[in-house]
Amino acid sequence: MSQERPFDLLNKVIGQQVLIKLKGGASIRGKVTSFDAHMNIVLDAAEELDGGELKAKLGTILLRGGNIIWISPV
Amino acid sequence: MSQERPFDLLNKVIGQQVLIKLKGGASIRGKVTSFDAHMNIVLDAAEELDGGELKAKLGTILLRGGNIIWISPV
Amino acid sequence: MSQERPFDLLNKVIGQQVLIKLKGGASIRGKVTSFDAHMNIVLDAAEELDGGELKAKLGTILLRGGNIIWISPV
Amino acid sequence: MSQERPFDLLNKVIGQQVLIKLKGGASIRGKVTSFDAHMNIVLDAAEELDGGELKAKLGTILLRGGNIIWISPV
Amino acid sequence: MSQERPFDLLNKVIGQQVLIKLKGGASIRGKVTSFDAHMNIVLDAAEELDGGELKAKLGTILLRGGNIIWISPV
Amino acid sequence: MSQERPFDLLNKVIGQQVLIKLKGGASIRGKVTSFDAHMNIVLDAAEELDGGELKAKLGTILLRGGNIIWISPV
Amino acid sequence: MSQERPFDLLNKVIGQQVLIKLKGGASIRGKVTSFDAHMNIVLDAAEELDGGELKAKLGTILLRGGNIIWISPV
Structure with a gap:
C-alpha cells in the first residue's frame, strides 16, 4: 500500500468545490462540508x-457514498 | 476525517421537511421523525x-436507506 | 442519532395493514405478523x-427486506 | 422486535409446497426440504x-436466497 | 432452522452432473468437482x-456463487 | 464441504492461460500471475x-473478482 | 494462494499512467497517486x-473501487 491514501484527498477538499459523478449519469457540484468512511x-x-x-439547485445535501463513481476538486 | 460528520445533518433535520432522491428517479418529500445508522x-x-x-400522498413511511441517492432539507 | 428509531414503526404496526413498495415497481399490501433486523x-x-x-391474492408471505423501498401503515 | 420471527414461517413449511417469486419475474413452486440463514x-x-x-420441471433444486422476493405457502 | 441444510445437497452431488441457472438467463451444465461456503x-x-x-463447451470452469440462481442435479 | 476447494483451481493455473467470462457479456483471455481471496x-x-x-490487446491487467462469472483454463 | 498478490501491481504503478475500465462502458486514464484496500x-x-x-479532462479524481472492472498500466 502507498503511504498517502485516497481519503486524504477528501480531507484536503473540505470547504472547497467538487464535482461528483454519480451512477446513472448525473453529476453533482457543491462545497464539501463533511464526509465519513x-x-x-x-x-x-x-x-x-x-x-x-x-x-436543479439543491442547497445542502447529504449524498450516499455508494452512488458515487468519482469525486474531483474543481 | 473531518470533525463534523454527514449524519450530523440528519440529527439537525429531525422534525423538519426534507426532499429525498431515490434510485430509479422518484423523489419523496416529508418530515423526518427518526433515522438509524x-x-x-x-x-x-x-x-x-x-x-x-x-x-401520491403516502402518510407515514419507513424508507430503507439503501435506496437513497441524496437527502436535502427543504 | 435520534432516540426513536425507524424499527420502532415496525413494532407499532404488528397486527396492522401496511403497504410496501418494492424495487421494480410492484406493491404488496397485507397485515404484519413479524419482522427481523x-x-x-x-x-x-x-x-x-x-x-x-x-x-394477485398471495395469502401469507415472507418478504425479503432487501427488496423493499418503503413501508407505510394504511 | 416481535417475539415471532420471519424464519419461523420457513420452519413451519418444511415438507410443504411453497410458491417463490424471484427477481426478474419468474416463479418457482416446490416442496421445501431445508433452508439456512x-x-x-x-x-x-x-x-x-x-x-x-x-x-419447466426442475426436480430437486438448491435456490440461492439472494434471488428471492417472497415465499408463500400454497 | 431445519436439521438438514441446503449445502448438504452440494455434498451429495460431488462427482455428479448438475444444471445451474445463472442470472441473466444462461445455464451451465457440468460435473461438480468442489464448492465452498x-x-x-x-x-x-x-x-x-x-x-x-x-x-459452447467450456471444459473445466470455476463459477462464482454470486451469479447462481439455482442448482439442480440432473 | 468437499476436501478440494474451488480456489485450488486458481493455484493450479498460475502461469497458464485462462478465459474469463465477465458480467455484461465480454470475455478476457490472459495468463494468470496472481489472485487473492x-x-x-x-x-x-x-x-x-x-x-x-x-x-483489444490490454497487456497486464488487474481484474476485480466481483465482475467475474466464470474462469476456465484454456 | 500465490505468493505475489494482485495489489502488488497497484504498488508498482504508483506515479505511473493506468487505463481503468469502468462498469457501464466508460474508461478513465490517469497517473496513480494512491489507493486503498x-x-x-x-x-x-x-x-x-x-x-x-x-x-473530458477531469484533473485529479478519487475513483471508487466498486465501479472498476479492470486496471491496466499503459
Missing part, C-alpha cells in the same frame, strides 16, 4: 448537472 | 413526487 | 398491487 | 412458472 | 446452454 | 474478446 | 475516454 458526503450549495448544464 | 428514515406526511409533481 | 417481514392476507389495482 | 432453500419436485403457466 | 463451484466438462441448446 | 486476478498479455473475436 | 484510487491528470476518444 463510507464516502457519504455533505455538500453546501449543491447543484445537479446534466451534460454540463445546470438542472 | 443504515440511513433508514421514518417520514411523516410523506409525498411521492415525479418530475416535481405530486404523485 | 434485515427488514424481512411476514404478511398475512397479502395482495400484490400494480398501479393501485389488485393483481 | 441466507434463505438458501432446497425444493423437491420444483417447477418453474411464467405467468402462472408451467414452464 | 460462497457457493463458488468447480465443474468439469462444463457446457453453456441457451434455451436448452448447447452454446 | 476476493478472486481479484492479475493477467499478463490480456486480450478482450467479444463473441470470440479479439477486440 | 477497497481499490479506491486517486488519479492525477485524469481523462474520461469513450470508445478510445478523449471525452
